[in-house]
């Protein structure tokens with residue numbers, strides 16, 4: 001059950017300015033049209049403003065100045081609670097999820113997860129990702145437009161199942177795929193229902209719960225079987241690595257219930273985000289023949305630095321997560337305001353990344369900007385920041401580069417519609433409104 005204590009109305013006088021529209025209007029606009037709403041509010045109210053959300057008139061303080069975002073990312077984890085800020089995800093990810101816990105509990109879980117997301121481990125995943133990418137692009141139709149977002153979804157889901165969960169047995173994959181697809185497809189109605197626990201017994205909420213329970217059953221079976229596997233030491237997937245870390249930790253190891261929550265978290269945090277980034281990258285390249293040629297050359301020559309710049313620029317231009325959240329447990333000064341405990345601050349990823357004070361010609365797709373050096377601190381933050389920075393950032397970038405290489409060495413790309421594509425809200429992510437439709441043809445001299 002999701003609970004958020006109500007703040008007294010008197011706090012509003014001391015908060016940054018913001019719209020005075022009814023809370024229900026602000027909630028709907030924020031939920032559905034963030035990338036349009038927040039830049040508009042920034043122009044009207046400045047680099048720090050307040051929006052109010054249902055239920056219980058929650059106050060969200062949006063931050064668009066890198067220096068204020070720095071205050072949040074470098075501030076004490078005991079004051080800036082990210083887990084509480086992500087509380088809406090509790091009903092699906094579970095109370096032990098690394099995304100939902102704070103302070104010492106977060107430090108422990110993150111420490112246990114970390115080894116599966118670092119250098120050597122990432123290199124170990126590359127070949128499986130490459131094989132899955134090759135198998136996927138083998139099926140792409142030549143000369144016929146298709147929604148690249150759908151195909152990337154299918155691919156990143158397979159990566160989670162095989163590389164993260166380590167399920168390779170075709171019978172078990174076939175049982176898990178449809179459940180996982182339904183669990184990740186949360187939808188605004190189900191999401192909103194999590195604030196109102198009484199709804200769980202009805203209609204779409206009951207159906208969603210039933211699918212979730214069925215997936216949990218399979219996940220617990222997988223964990224039990226893997227614990228007893230004779231080849232655990234040789235297995236390269238994330239779950240097996242977590243179990244090996246657990247064996248070294250003894251009493252501190254993750255329990256089955258904790259592992260279940262982390263697996264569902266990795267599924268939800270890692271699947272749609274990476275799929276969307278890849279779809280945007282394909283669409284951006286497909287719209288720009290000169291950029292496409294440069295990226296193809298980089299793919300042919302093994303120039304990963306350039307492909308990394310392509311991925312980074314797509315993440316800048318199309319932030320999949322538009323903002324991150326920290327709930328204050330104590331009063332703090334941010335951007336000249338003394339903010340009370342109980343409000344939530346939102347570092348505005350989308351706002352700083354589209355700001356011409358931070359990036360020259362921010363509306364243009366220019367991967368080269370990332371070749372000249374690092375952008376200024378807190379002006380490129382698609383993975384959030386501080387101790388809560390995305391645990392899978394390295395994984396996502398490795399996956400994106402491997403997949404782009406498979407596509408670019410093989411195909412010429414063209415966008416079905418060469419105009420820029422708008423975004424729409426899906427779950428907590430911002431995705432291409434038209435599916436990022438592209439057309440591919442084998443490159444001359446390649447099949």
Ligand code: HEM
Nearest residue numbers: 099269270273274277321324383384385388390391392396
């Ligand atoms: C392009 C793809 C991705 C994007 C844009 C992205 C973005 C983010 C963002 C913005 C956060 C919140 C950070 C904060 O609060 O400061 C986050 C957290 C997280 N992400 Fe990602 N993510 C991506 C891919 C992945 C992948 C592939 C995985 C794992 C397989 C993953 C696992 C996580 C986890 C576990 C957290 C919680 C970290 C914590 O609270 O300590 N993400 N991600």
